[in-house]
Amino acid sequence: METYKFHKTECGVDFLLNVVHLESADDMYLKKMPFNTDFFEIVFFKKTSGRLILNHQQIDLTDNSIIFISPYQKRQWYFDEDKEQNFTILIFQEDFLNDFFSDKLFTYKLLYFYQLHFPVEMVVDKDFIQSYCTFLIEIKAELINPKADSEHIIRSLLYYILQKLNREYATRNNLDVQKENKHYAFQFKQLIEIHIKEKQRIADYAEILGISRVSLNSAVKEQFNVTATHLLKQRLVLEIKNYLIHSKLTVSEIAYKLHFSEPNHLMRLFKAQTGFTTSEFLSDSGYRALV
Numbered sequence: 001m002e003t004y005k006f007h008k009t010e011c012g013v014d015f016l017l018n019v020v021h022l023e024s025a026d027d028m029y030l031k032k033m034p035f036n037t038d039f040f041e042i043v044f045f046k047k048t049s050g051r052l053i054l055n056h057q058q059i060d061l062t063d064n065s066i067i068f069i070s071p072y073q074k075r076q077w078y079f080d081e082d083k084e085q086n087f088t089i090l091i092f093q094e095d096f097l098n099d100f101f102s103d104k105l106f107t108y109k110l111l112y113f114y115q116l117h118f119p120v121e122m123v124v125d126k127d128f129i130q131s132y133c134t135f136l137i138e139i140k141a142e143l144i145n146p147k148a149d150s151e152h153i154i155r156s157l158l159y160y161i162l163q164k165l166n167r168e169y170a171t172r173n174n175l176d177v178q179k180e181n182k183h184y185a186f187q188f189k190q191l192i193e194i195h196i197k198e199k200q201r202i203a204d205y206a207e208i209l210g211i212s213r214v215s216l217n218s219a220v221k222e223q224f225n226v227t228a229t230h231l232l233k234q235r236l237v238l239e240i241k242n243y244l245i246h247s248k249l250t251v252s253e254i255a256y257k258l259h260f261s262e263p264n265h266l267m268r269l270f271k272a273q274t275g276f277t278t279s280e281f282l283s284d285s286g287y288r289a290l291v
Contacts, residue, residue, distance in 0.1 A: 002033070002035045002036075003035065003036050003037065003038060003072075004035060004036070004037045004038070005037070005038050005039075006037075006038060006039040006091065006092075006093050015092075015096065015100075015143065015154070016039075016092060016093040016095075016096035017090075017091070017092040017093075017096065017097075017100075017139075017143070017154070017158070018090075018091050018092075018140075018143065019088065019089070019090055019091075019136045019137075019139050019140040019143070020088070020089045020091060021087075021088050021089075022085055022086060022087050022088070032076065032077065032078055033076065034053075034074055034075070034076040035074075035075065035076075036071075036072045036073060036074050036075065037069075037071060037072070037091075038071050038072065038093070039071055039091050039092060039093045039094075040068075040069065040070060040071060040091065040092055040093070040094065040097070040107065040113060041067075041068075041069040041089055041090070041091050042066060042067070042068055042069075042089070042090045042091075042165070043066065043067045043069070043087055043088075043089050044066055044087060044088045044089070044090070044129055044132055044133055044136070045061065045062070045063065045064065045065045045066070045067070045086070045087045045129070046063065046064065046086040046087065046088075046126075046129055046130075046133070047063050047083075047084045047085060047086040047087075048061040048062065048063060048065070048079070048083070048084075048085050048086070048087060049061060049062075049079070049080040049083035049084075049085075050077065050078045050079040050080045050083070051078045052067065052075060052076070052077055052078070053075060053076045053078070054067075054069065054073055054074070054075045054120065055073050055074055055075070055238060055241070055242075056074075056241050056245070059120070059121055061079070062123055064123060064124055064125060064126050064128070064129045065121055065122065065123045065124065065129075066121065066122045066124060066129070066132075066165070067120060067121045068112040068113060068115070068120045068121070069120070070113045070114050070115075071094065074242065074245075074246065088133050088136050090136060090139075090161070092158075094107050100155060100158075101155075101159065105183065105186045105187065105190060108186040108187075108189045108190045109166075109186050110162060110165075110166050111166055111169050111170055111173070111175050111177075111224075112165065112166065112169045114189055114193060116231065116234040116235060116238065117224065117225075117226050117230070117231070117234065118169075118173045118175070119173075122168065122169065122172065124168075132161060132165075135157050135160070135161055136161075138153075138157055139154055139157050139158065142154050173225075174225065175223070175224065175225060176222065176223060184209055184211060184215070184216060184219040184220075185219040185220045185222070185223035185224060186223070187209055188205055188209065188216060188219070188220055188228060188231075189224075189231070191205050191208060191209075192205070192231070192232060192235050193235075195208075196235050196236060196239050197239065197257065197258055197259070198258075198259050199259075200232065200236055200258070200259065200260075202216065202217070202228050202229055202232060205228070205232075213228075216228050217229070233269065233273055234273070236258070236269070237269070237270060237273045237274060239258065240254060240258070240266065240269075240270055240278075241281070243257070243258075244278060244281060244282055245282070251263050251266065251267065251278050254266065266278075
């Protein structure tokens, strides 16, 4: 499976950020092959038809919709070739965005990224999509023809887009928009992405953060409407699925890589969280397409 890496824009501005329209996108969105990227993507669909397989979940593509994709998520696009496709993609790298807004947790405070429990797509009205595409056109224009104040204009437009989407996403899923006194929840989310392969206990993360398990769970529950344990188990199962599908490792070898004391512990967790054994998961036709 191929990983696409971000390439700096060739427009005179040293931003790890770009706006790509369908007509200028390369064939990674159109060739029906599985791939991932090292950057974030927000895809704004005006017109579309087909489906997306994202981290083993099928998403039906519909007009006037938005899909949020985090780095290294495995995906495969299946566009209906006889239907009109019209979409615009906002792409950026995590470190750039966190530095751009002087907040090392910025991307983890956007509730639609690194999301395991709630949908990663929103269907909106036509005017909603059009307004954001207008902002994206403005950002692209500043990237192509930069001026002395382009950085400030891009920063303000980008911040507005990301935060307005965050508010809309939070409202739809009954989540609370971030508050500084809940930073432990966002730090926990960040730490999971860094340490999931070697740390699978809530106590490990509470120790890193210097707080009790109760305090950590309370912060996560208040912010994300799920327990810290639930969030951690979901992320661990996703890691297991990725190994099962995209590597040639045995279950025993995966258990070793993820620091399970024995393979049976991994298989019990997987069955409890997914309802499938690892063998059933691999034989299911919906997942076979990603191999």
